Amino acid sequence: MPSRPTVLVVAPADEALRGYCLDQVAAAYDVVLITGSAPTWEHRCIRDVEIADPADETALLAAGQALAARHTLHGVVTWSEWDLVNVARLAEHLGLRTNTPQVIRDCRNKAAQRTLFARQRVPSAKAMTAHTLLEAALAAETIGYPVVLKPAAYAASIGVSRATRAEQLPGAFNFAQAGAAHSRESAAVLVEEYLHGPEISAECVTHQGRTSAVAVTRKTLGPAPYFEEIAHSVDANDPLLEQVGPVAASAVRALGLTDGIQHVEMRLTEAGPRLIEVNARIAGDLIGHLVHLATGINLPAPPPTSPAAPPPTSPEPAVRRPVSACSTPPCPGRSPPATSAKGSRPTHRGCARCTGCARSATPSPCRPPGPCTARASGSSPSPAPAPARSNNAPASSSTSSPSPPPRPHSARTFRKQEPVSTDLDSFGPDDPVLVSPRYLAGPGLEQPPLAAAMVWSSLTNAGWSTHTPDDWRPMLCASPCQLVRAAHMPNATDSGWKTAVYEDALAAPWWTAFWSAETPAELLTDFHRALAEAHAAGSLHSLTSATAVYLPLLNAGWSHTVDERGNQRFTSPDRLATVTGQRRPSHVSDAWSIDVAPGTTGSCRWSARFSKQVPNALVAAFTTSLADTTPVYRRAGTLPKELGSYLVTEPAPALGRSEAAAPAPVPPPAGPGQSTARQR
Known part of the structure; x- marks a missing residue:
């Protein structure tokens, strides 16, 4: 019998949930092991072992070097989320092809994933990081409720919950922060948009930069506000595979993964599949076992990735055999993990009853056994580069388990009376x-950082802090008291500008103003200049006469009508812009609304909305600029x-050349003592 390639497995974990992984690897390769304690059940699968804590990089590299001295290693693998970065360093140290440690580190950090997804235009959820409850409240109001809070760099649904209203935010933040405190990479909390729709995952195989989605896992979640997965099902003929496969592959590429197995989680929204996260390992629970039962594909045993030898022929899938599966009881959210004596190995504390074995007919104490049936499927081609699929493999199986703005230019003032060709x-x-x-001129500056620098120049000159990420995520500007917040949300489904005033930092806003993305920057700049002045004067809650709002419109020749309800409507001379004032606005309706070129498409169409409590002096600043x-x-x-x-x-x-990078509006002149925008 010819000798088989040797694969190094690091941290095989427990037999109940990961035993099938080691069995499948051992069926195809000779296995040597690095584990933190003396092996027990693993003996049936291994040829050699080194005892070392995988969390200790120095000890791990020494153990790997010792095994490499005794065996010719063709690959190294782990299915432990906690050890991915160190195992990537080990593979690099041993000269084996691997994803770089930095790529794996990005995969471990959900905030970094969001940045990379945005950079590559992969559809994902809007997200912001927070280190304090106040930052989380700012993020939640910017993104919009409901939101999901989770540790920025953790796993296993630990610390993940949903907040549908502001009152729920403190509890959700504390829950996420407790989980984040155990992370090796980041103690930050991620606040992200809640995606409406069923949750699924795509199980992917990547080899030399080529990714194939080989199966779709449909999930059942436990009770809200947590996201505990309590059941999974896999069908080899799932029609979703063709829809979600390309999205999953684009997410893997965006993260820079070139080899290995990926568990890509997403939700099926009305706008299509949107990414939750990518895990650079085989899926948790028994999903990999389900994939084998349904498709015949052994995910834990991909071709070895050593550049020294070509991949061997993949092993034949095991013949179909009767199995027992157990339903996983609902879990009330995963609590922060306890740690071992060394403080390096997280253990699950909070739903220990959910670890029953689904690989044998022996039920766990909390889970009665239930039958798992499999339907025979016909022959189907195997997706490259994944292992071949057996013709008689069962078809389905289920188990319950910026640069500053350009300088101003002079312009003559004139009034347009009739359309001029x-x-x-x-x-x-x-x-x-x-x-x-100007209201038909389009937004002007199209690069979000430049636009924000111009629009918020009066705020930053008044000492307001800005939070401007490098990529296309929401940008924020907040007053020193944190009770007045402005946000720019480019390239989102509800992209635009939003300003809100709060009476309490953690309560719902007292008033809000919103502008769509194509609103001309000059109009926004004038509004926020008035906002800075009103904040300094303490007049953000004063309601003056509405005359100031519409007088500039009448002086500019706009027509005026009143409907039977007493609502006022002002229309521009070209009839392409309207300003509507509600006579009796409610707390949920807009007092003033502006619509420009509603029957057209492109950069000239935009709208603005001002809620009931927005001071008329601020609305007047906007309508004055509108009629200018x-x-x-x-x-x-x-x-x-x-x-x-x-x-x-x-x-x-x-x-000049440096100023010609983007279509630039005329910025307001700087006042005495003004400086450029500060960024924090």
């Missing part, structure tokens, strides 16, 4: 133009050609 084709797409009316006839600076290529007959344009002075 302007041929935008006479300008090149990068030609600078001055355009009016001073032209604004744009690049001709950003203007909507379908509205060319409504625009007045004229050539503008060209900007």
Whole structure:
């Protein structure tokens, strides 16, 4: 019999949930082992062993070197989440092909995953990190309830719960923070958007940068607000595989994974599959065993990844045999883990009854046995590069288990009375133009950090703090008291700008204002300048006469009508913009709303909403800017050609090369003593 390749397994874990993994590896390869204690049940599968704590990098490398001196190693593998980074270092140390430790570290950190997903445009949940309850409240109000709170770098659903209202946030934050305190990588808490829809996972195999989704796992979750998985099912012919497979593969690529097994969790929302997280290991519980029962594929035993030899032929799947499966009882959320005497090996404390064995007919004390039937399937091709699928493998199985803004340019003031035909084709797409009316000019600065720097310049000059991530995640600006918060949410399903004022940092906002993403930056800048002044004067709760809101519109020639309910409507001369004021707004309706070019598409269409308690002085600052006839600076290529007959344009002075990176609006002049925006 020819000798078989030798694979090093690190931290085989318990027999009940991971015994099948070691059995399947041993069926294909010779196995040598590194474990933290003397082996017991593992003896049937191994040829050699070194005792070392996998959490101790120095001890792990020494043990691996000792085994490499006695055996020719072709690969190293672990299915322990806690040891992934150290095992990647070990493989690198032994010269075996592996994912880099930094890639694995990113996979262990859910916040880092969100950043990489956003950078590669992989559909995922909006998310922000928080280290304090106040930061979590700011994040939750920015993202919008309900939200999910979880340790930024942990596993096994420990510390994960949902908050549907502000009153639930402190408990959810404390629960997540207790779990995060045990993490080796980060003590931060992740606050993320709650994704509505069924939760599934894609089980993937990646070899030399090529990823194949080989199975879909459908999940049943326990009672809210926790996310404990209490049942799983796998069907070899699941039609979801073709839909979610490409999304899972794009997520694996975004993280830089090139080899191994991945457990990719997502939710099926109305907008399509959206990522929750990627685990750079085989799935937990008995999902890998289910995949084998349903498809014949042995996920724990992929081809060895040593560059020294080509992968051997994959082993044939085991013949179908009767199995028993047990239903997992609901678990009231996983509590933070206890640790061993060495403090390095987390153990599950809070649902110890959920560890019954589903690999034999012997039930756990809390789980009665139940039959697990399998339907025979016909021949089906095996997805490359995964191991081949048996023709008589069962078809399904289930078990319950920024740069500062550009300098201002001079512009003449004029009023447009009638539409003037302007041929935008006479300008090149990068030609600078001055355009009016400003409400049809589009957003201007399109790079979110530049836009935020301009819009919030008055706030940052007044000492407000900013939180600006490097990528396309929400950007925040908060007053020193943290009771006034502004947010910019680019590239989200509800992208735009939001400002809120609170009477209590952890309560619902007293009032809110929202603008869609295409709102011109000049109008937003004027509103936030007035906001900074009102905050300094302590007048964020004063309600003055509404006359100040609509007087600038009437002076600019806007028409005025009143409906039978007493609601007022002001319409621009070109009839492309309307301002509506509710006579008796409720606490859940908007007192003032603005809609521009609602019947069109593209960069000129936008809207704004102001809730009942927004001071009229602030709304007036916005309508004054809305009615202002001073032209604004744009690049001709950003203007909507379908509205060319409504625009007045004229050539503008060209900007220098460094200022020509983006279509830039005219920023407000800096006041005495003003400085550039600070970032924290």
